[in-house]
Amino acid sequence: MHIIVLGGAGAMGRVTVRTLIEYADIEQVTIADYNEERAQEVAASFASSKIQVRQIDVTNAERLDQLLRGADVVLNAVDYVFNLLVLKACIRERVHYADLGGLFHMTRKMLELNAEVEVAGITAIAGIGGTPGITNLLARLAVDKLDTVDTIKVQLGCGDATPSTAPLVAPYSIRTILDEFTKEPQVYQDGVWHAQLPLSGQEEIVFPAPVGRASAIYSLHSECALFPQSFQDKGIKYASFKIAFPGDFMTKLKFLVDLGFGSDEPINVRGLKVSPREVLASLLESAPVEDVEPQDCDVLRIVATGKAGGESLEITNQVVVLPYRPWSIGAGALDTGTPLAIAGRMLANGEITRRGVSGPELSIPTGPFFHELARYGMHVESETRVLS
Numbered sequence: 001m002h003i004i005v006l007g008g009a010g011a012m013g014r015v016t017v018r019t020l021i022e023y024a025d026i027e028q029v030t031i032a033d034y035n036e037e038r039a040q041e042v043a044a045s046f047a048s049s050k051i052q053v054r055q056i057d058v059t060n061a062e063r064l065d066q067l068l069r070g071a072d073v074v075l076n077a078v079d080y081v082f083n084l085l086v087l088k089a090c091i092r093e094r095v096h097y098a099d100l101g102g103l104f105h106m107t108r109k110m111l112e113l114n115a116e117v118e119v120a121g122i123t124a125i126a127g128i129g130g131t132p133g134i135t136n137l138l139a140r141l142a143v144d145k146l147d148t149v150d151t152i153k154v155q156l157g158c159g160d161a162t163p164s165t166a167p168l169v170a171p172y173s174i175r176t177i178l179d180e181f182t183k184e185p186q187v188y189q190d191g192v193w194h195a196q197l198p199l200s201g202q203e204e205i206v207f208p209a210p211v212g213r214a215s216a217i218y219s220l221h222s223e224c225a226l227f228p229q230s231f232q233d234k235g236i237k238y239a240s241f242k243i244a245f246p247g248d249f250m251t252k253l254k255f256l257v258d259l260g261f262g263s264d265e266p267i268n269v270r271g272l273k274v275s276p277r278e279v280l281a282s283l284l285e286s287a288p289v290e291d292v293e294p295q296d297c298d299v300l301r302i303v304a305t306g307k308a309g310g311e312s313l314e315i316t317n318q319v320v321v322l323p324y325r326p327w328s329i330g331a332g333a334l335d336t337g338t339p340l341a342i343a344g345r346m347l348a349n350g351e352i353t354r355r356g357v358s359g360p361e362l363s364i365p366t367g368p369f370f371h372e373l374a375r376y377g378m379h380v381e382s383e384t385r386v387l388s
Helices: 013-021 037-046 063-068 079-094 105-111 114-119 136-141 174-182 224-232 247-259 276-285 331-348 366-374
Strands: 002-007 029-035 051-055 073-076 098-099 123-125 150-161 186-189 191-194 203-206 214-220 238-246 267-269 272-274 295-306 311-322 356-360 379-385
Touching: 002 013, 002 331, 013 029, 013 037, 013 267, 013 331, 029 037, 037 114, 051 379, 073 079, 073 331, 079 098, 079 105, 079 114, 098 331, 105 224, 105 267, 105 356, 114 136, 114 356, 123 331, 136 150, 136 295, 136 311, 136 379, 150 214, 174 247, 186 224, 191 276, 203 238, 214 247, 224 238, 272 276, 272 356, 295 331, 311 331
Parallel strands: 002 029, 002 073, 029 051, 073 098, 098 123, 123 356, 150 238
Antiparallel strands: 150 295, 186 191, 186 238, 203 214, 214 238, 267 272, 295 311, 311 379
């Protein structure tokens, strides 16, 4: 089996690569990245004969097609704005596809290609990281226990006690986070998506330690685009997504966004046109990597309500993610990079049989997926409560 990881030298992509090379039945893993030097460094750090490195600019369709030709699976860990370009290349080359999510609007555009993906005879999984990804499959577990579904609320709690001298440490792609902070979140209710104000919907949510009580806000996310379609047969009426970042991070980032650093609109600086967002992203990316043991935590949770056997139930499913000490990687990298690899292997070995574009809740068998996830210390906790 040959699997290509686009963006394989990035923070999340390299975790996907590391997970893949530990599977005995995967013969070849290609790290394909715009930054070839960084890709070579990542490959050297793993010292595996399975790895090869290729430089790629995913906006170059001809070169992308050549790269994908003959591969079994493409795992897309580049910025979500390129998802459609990569998916179209996979359709042309008839290669299975999975990504880390499309931040709602991109995911909806991908779903429109379902017929083309089916004709190509391939599977395209829209969003199989931590969230979207693990959360979608937690929702699947809950929905399977219900006769009808009323609501699904996705909640992500993030904590980070990692010592750092950096003024700002982004838990994942700062460009994606800036979009989450500046674009209107979408809440699904009674057949319609309702746009919310950015940073709105503040709610105190109690997560397990070490996250604890945290202030969560609405965020633009793919689950709200997928669940209404995936669970329409159960009559779903409501879907929302809220995220709770560490308080210090929220305060700092909100200050930067209020100053205008969330904007991609170029401004004139001494006669040069520059994007405030790209300035911020470049500054953060150029900060030296600190050699410290990560101390972060993610709580990935869904709360679903509905009826089963005539009773009204509330089902809470969650996974508490801690740093993975054998690899010295943080919770955020672990719960994003490993699910993509697990799905990639399941695509390559034929465990996933559904064709077309869908969320992981429709395409990935929950049993084998969560069995593999548990190998990295990520276990499902579930609680069911009868509502009066």
